[in-house]
Amino acid sequence: MGTIYAVANQKGGVGKTTTVINIAAYLGSRGLRVLCIDSDPQGNTTTGFGIKKKSVSSSTYDVLTGKTRIQDAIIPTEYENVSIVPATESLAGCEIELAGYENRVNRLKMQILSAKDQFEYIFIDCPPALGTITINSLVACDKVFVPMLAEFYALEGLSQLVNTVKIVKNNYNPSLEIGGILFTMFDGRLNVANDVVAEVEKYFPNKVFKAKIPRNAGRTP
Numbered sequence: 001m002g003t004i005y006a007v008a009n010q011k012g013g014v015g016k017t018t019t020v021i022n023i024a025a026y027l028g029s030r031g032l033r034v035l036c037i038d039s040d041p042q043g044n045t046t047t048g049f050g051i052k053k054k055s056v057s058s059s060t061y062d063v064l065t066g067k068t069r070i071q072d073a074i075i076p077t078e079y080e081n082v083s084i085v086p087a088t089e090s091l092a093g094c095e096i097e098l099a100g101y102e103n104r105v106n107r108l109k110m111q112i113l114s115a116k117d118q119f120e121y122i123f124i125d126c127p128p129a130l131g132t133i134t135i136n137s138l139v140a141c142d143k144v145f146v147p148m149l150a151e152f153y154a155l156e157g158l159s160q161l162v163n164t165v166k167i168v169k170n171n172y173n174p175s176l177e178i179g180g181i182l183f184t185m186f187d188g189r190l191n192v193a194n195d196v197v198a199e200v201e202k203y204f205p206n207k208v209f210k211a212k213i214p215r216n217a218g219r220t221p
Helices: 016-029 044-048 060-064 089-098 107-113 132-140 152-171 191-203
Strands: 003-007 034-038 082-085 121-125 143-148 177-183
Touching: 003 016, 003 132, 016 034, 016 044, 016 082, 016 121, 016 143, 034 044, 060 089, 060 107, 089 132, 107 132, 132 152, 143 152, 152 177, 152 191, 177 191
Parallel strands: 003 121, 003 143, 034 082, 034 121, 143 177
Antiparallel strands: none
16 A cells, blocks of 8 residues: 655745656666656646656546546656656646535545555645645645755745644644655755754754755755
8 A cells, every 4th residue: 555745835946846756766766666646737747757748638637626537547657667647737727626626625535545555655746835736635645745945934834834734634634744854955055054954953853854955966065
């Protein structure tokens, strides 16, 4: 039975998609079956896996709205053992459409349950907002991975996300927890970056990954 991770942060440009693609590709190369669910209307995970959106017949939109089963929306990627439920532009209007549905926050969870046993890991790339699609992802997942920048403004965003996680945990998903916080585009030469890391480590002990992704992968920060 697969473990489900939502990769979430309501701020854009923090490396959610890159994190999902790289972790999925690595796990797949180790012989593990991985499913990625692109729930971001921008569809960058879909594009990142080399999939042309115009060729997609079923997407995350169809899964969330019940127009198709998740099994029928899963397609293989060029990476070994890695499959994806792709996103297309149709997902952009899904927030408004879901508002009229019953059990609108449980729709992704119910779909994933029917495919969970086929994969060791499932990663949901969330949109940069705390709307209904992200709530669906938090209700469906076991843990949340939070990629974030080492900037003071990022602390406010982290606080908002944590509050949302608490609400979802108390009302819909009692087992939900933060699985880890990953600093991306990190420059250890900056005092502000190190201060932010220290602040997050203070309030989230044992949740911050030791590995930090440098701003430029070609040099050591």
